[in-house]
Amino acid sequence: MDQTPSSPPEDALDPFEDFLCFSVYSTGLAFNRIYKPLLDRLGLTYLQYLAILGLARKDGQTVSELGEKLFLESNTLTPLLKRLEAAGLVERRRSTEDERVVRITLTDKGRATAAEARCVPAELVEATGVSIGRIADLNRELKALRTQLRGG
Template identity: 65%
Template sequence: MSKTDLSADTAPGALDRLLCFGVYSTGLAFNRVYKPLLDRLGLTYPQYLVMVVLWQRDGQTVGELGDQLFLESNTLTPLIKRLEAAGYLTRRRDTADERVVRVFLTEAGRDLAGEAACVPDQILAACGITQEQLGELQSTLLTLRRNLRASAGAED
């Protein structure tokens, strides 16, 4: 079969023409950059995201955390338990509704925010783009996510 007989989907470089592969492979590249930074903090990337959300607003419910991170409770709960075992957070039943579990940072969890403060700048440096380019890219990705979730019937 000659090169001209190949369809667009099987031609060399076809993966690079797929937006979904570009997003996927970029996510993998991000993980490679994050890993050594987060290893120094003793966190995995999903655990880091939980901490970032709590550093923004402490005392959120498990449901609120899940909504922000697009995670189901069966995925989120083990992350929270590991962070609790590491001494970074505690879980408590809501006083107004015992069915609701709230997650609170411990002193060690709050202190970890200072240690992690350099991570965003290190990631930006690794990206090799300006703050302005980053803002434009972030805006485009948020629009893309919102549109894809709406297309799939998910609420944002």
């Protein structure tokens, strides 16, 4: 089989340098190292932080609505929400119309935490050293790629 300059032999690919999926994965890990001390002071994990911000944007969502936004299955989201409830940040209530539906609302403490958490993105932008415009471009490109990977 002939190799062209634009397609190196498969064994020449370095997954740590040449694979987009590894670059995305390792960048996520790097982001988590930056986020951790910022979120530790709020007593939140990254996923808890996202859930709090999602509820701050639209309180009273169902577990399934929040799960769709966070790309989380209920078997991951439910324990996360139980920990937030134990911390006094959210309340979970079964719908009176359909007991299978659980709505999540922020408590006063949860709303205060969400307000405090809004400063985290500014601190993160500062830590990256990348302009807001470039971050917006990267975000747009990654969301488009995610949409393609999920089937359009």
